Amino acid sequence: MTDDIEGAVKRFILMEFLPGEDPAELTDATPLITGGVLDSIATLKVVMFIEETFGISLQAHEVDSEHLDTIGQIAQLVRAKKS
Amino acid sequence: MANFLLYLRVSGLFHLIVGMLYLFGFRLPETHNRYLLASSFTDFWRRINIYWKEFMQRIFYYPLVFRFRRMGTTRAMVLATLLVFTLTWFLHAYQWFWLRGTVLLVWQDVLFWVILGLVVVVNSLYEIKYGRERSLGKSDQTWRSLGLLTLKTFATFWFICVLWSFWTADSLSGWLSLWSALGGPYTFDALLYPAIILAVILVGSIERKGLRNTRASTQDENSWRRGRLVTVVALLALISVSVEAVHQQLGAKVATTIHSLRSGHLSRLDTAKLERGYYENLLSVDRFNSQLWEVYTKKPANWLDVQNAGLKRFTGDFAQTELVPSFVSRTPYGTLSVNRWGMRDQDHERTRPPNTHRIALLGASSVMGWGVGDGETFEALVETRLNKERATVAAPAFEILNFGVPGYQPPQQLMALDKALTFAPNVVVYVATGRELSRATSYLAEVVRKKIEIPFGPLRDIVARAGLDASMDETTGLRRLEPFSIDILLATYQRIVDQTRAHGAVPVFVFLPQVREGSWQEETPETLRLAKSAGFVVIDMSDVYKGQDIAAIRLAEWDDHPNRRGHELIASRLYDELQKKRETIFLPVSRASKN
Numbered sequence: 001m002t003d004d005i006e007g008a009v010k011r012f013i014l015m016e017f018l019p020g021e022d023p024a025e026l027t028d029a030t031p032l033i034t035g036g037v038l039d040s041i042a043t044l045k046v047v048m049f050i051e052e053t054f055g056i057s058l059q060a061h062e063v064d065s066e067h068l069d070t071i072g073q074i075a076q077l078v079r080a081k082k083s
Numbered sequence: 084m085a086n087f088l089l090y091l092r093v094s095g096l097f098h099l100i101v102g103m104l105y106l107f108g109f110r111l112p113e114t115h116n117r118y119l120l121a122s123s124f125t126d127f128w129r130r131i132n133i134y135w136k137e138f139m140q141r142i143f144y145y146p147l148v149f150r151f152r153r154m155g156t157t158r159a160m161v162l163a164t165l166l167v168f169t170l171t172w173f174l175h176a177y178q179w180f181w182l183r184g185t186v187l188l189v190w191q192d193v194l195f196w197v198i199l200g201l202v203v204v205v206n207s208l209y210e211i212k213y214g215r216e217r218s219l220g221k222s223d224q225t226w227r228s229l230g231l232l233t234l235k236t237f238a239t240f241w242f243i244c245v246l247w248s249f250w251t252a253d254s255l256s257g258w259l260s261l262w263s264a265l266g267g268p269y270t271f272d273a274l275l276y277p278a279i280i281l282a283v284i285l286v287g288s289i290e291r292k293g294l295r296n297t298r299a300s301t302q303d304e305n306s307w308r309r310g311r312l313v314t315v316v317a318l319l320a321l322i323s324v325s326v327e328a329v330h331q332q333l334g335a336k337v338a339t340t341i342h343s344l345r346s347g348h349l350s351r352l353d354t355a356k357l358e359r360g361y362y363e364n365l366l367s368v369d370r371f372n373s374q375l376w377e378v379y380t381k382k383p384a385n386w387l388d389v390q391n392a393g394l395k396r397f398t399g400d401f402a403q404t405e406l407v408p409s410f411v412s413r414t415p416y417g418t419l420s421v422n423r424w425g426m427r428d429q430d431h432e433r434t435r436p437p438n439t440h441r442i443a444l445l446g447a448s449s450v451m452g453w454g455v456g457d458g459e460t461f462e463a464l465v466e467t468r469l470n471k472e473r474a475t476v477a478a479p480a481f482e483i484l485n486f487g488v489p490g491y492q493p494p495q496q497l498m499a500l501d502k503a504l505t506f507a508p509n510v511v512v513y514v515a516t517g518r519e520l521s522r523a524t525s526y527l528a529e530v531v532r533k534k535i536e537i538p539f540g541p542l543r544d545i546v547a548r549a550g551l552d553a554s555m556d557e558t559t560g561l562r563r564l565e566p567f568s569i570d571i572l573l574a575t576y577q578r579i580v581d582q583t584r585a586h587g588a589v590p591v592f593v594f595l596p597q598v599r600e601g602s603w604q605e606e607t608p609e610t611l612r613l614a615k616s617a618g619f620v621v622i623d624m625s626d627v628y629k630g631q632d633i634a635a636i637r638l639a640e641w642d643d644h645p646n647r648r649g650h651e652l653i654a655s656r657l658y659d660e661l662q663k664k665r666e667t668i669f670l671p672v673s674r675a676s677k678n
Contacts (some may be wrong), residue, residue, distance in 0.1 A: 060146040
């Protein structure tokens, strides 16, 4: 279950935004929003993905670098929403 | 392009602030991210004023997208983007109101944000559909990809420059007339700056390793050292070039450019606008100009400008305005009284008293005495002293009639002269305060545009030779007349001299500088030459304020009218100069002059 969330998010990000990049470069701690990988459009796409995939609902105030900057943080948010 | 550089100053200040706070342990996020290197409009929006972008994103954009997303996410994003730009425009206008107390509602402002919002929306739709290139580290950049990126960035840069020029334009016609420059000539200077920009963009587009905002502790040591080395070397190079002994070795042109970049003074354009504000009480300070803006934000909301004092009324003729006769106002500077003849002066009879030297004084607001009370103008002080220090009681008395009117440009003084001559002066003193050439030209362009009849033949002839007509906008009109600016001023001066002499009076030209040095001084030598050529007795008081503390002799930083101390200085100097040329100026009063 632990791998499922991180793995699913990682696969989505690689496929949607980083095609051709070395998957090993994208870790659970890679800064996505603050690192410039995800802009607002991409962040909203990530939000849509995790809402549809994990059956959760995010609030507008959760769409920021404090909650979605890394794959680890995204997974943590998903778990918190599901529990 | 100058507007881009103006914003560079603003963003530079932000970087300095963040840098200084970093020294104290506060690691704030970056405020701007090399917006010069934006390769698209969405990229530009993401890079410039990041704090503002983040604020709008958190407070408005995401909440709006979430609210509207039942319409579809793409529609929600488009709508949210448009609303964000609408709010950005509104909040900028509100900021103006908060600082200045007036509502900023100008079409250039509205259109700027509308156009920027629309291009960002279009760009966003493109990115939603096709995505954009991203990487986690240094990708394999080819010459082709570098070339394409450079071209996209170059195109984005120029579009933003054009949009910015539109935003800061005074009028649509003025902005449109800028495009005539595309017709050439394409000199080396004209092509140099775009070439420099292209080179900077090319170098800046070469990819660097690593993500943005990566902490030093997570960077590899070589990369960290390289980054710091580049910064230190660049700083040392900038510091070296800024040293006068160094940049003077690079040629006069480069040295002047570097010197002006280092200067904390207002730029030539800003100074011209501040001067124009001095002459015309320009209230629409450039909304985007940080330096001039800083001067005007210090101005209290209740500051009494000469143009808002209710002193003038419309005349419907070539002069357009005159002082309101029998007007009295209590200003913060003292009482301001206008006599029955429309002069800011004590009452005088139209007929010159016997055994009296009567001096008619022509000029603008400094001559009228804005900023000082009755009896404190340099005119009143000189008059008092001339009478007090007469050789004997039987010697001729002196009267100075103050025909100064705020905002009067040189051609308008021709109307003031006609009025002054009906008072049978022995001497007519014309006081010039700088920018005589450009102000005379712009006034003539203005009256043509307003279809005001020009009652002076030589000026009408010049207008005809310039091919100027009322249908032309301000910029075109000025461009047509500028080659004739010397003719315009000389014709004006010549008429003053000829009419004065025809009435048996002596024409005197006094050059009174502005309290602040500036680019207005460029016109002074030519102005003095024309005055001499026309036949004036010339008194050059260019150095009357030399050695004085500017702040001590002007009303305020945003109002360069001389204050009480300033008028005392002028009076003292003018008195001395009149005494030096006494034999030439004050002819025996027994010489008859026409009424």
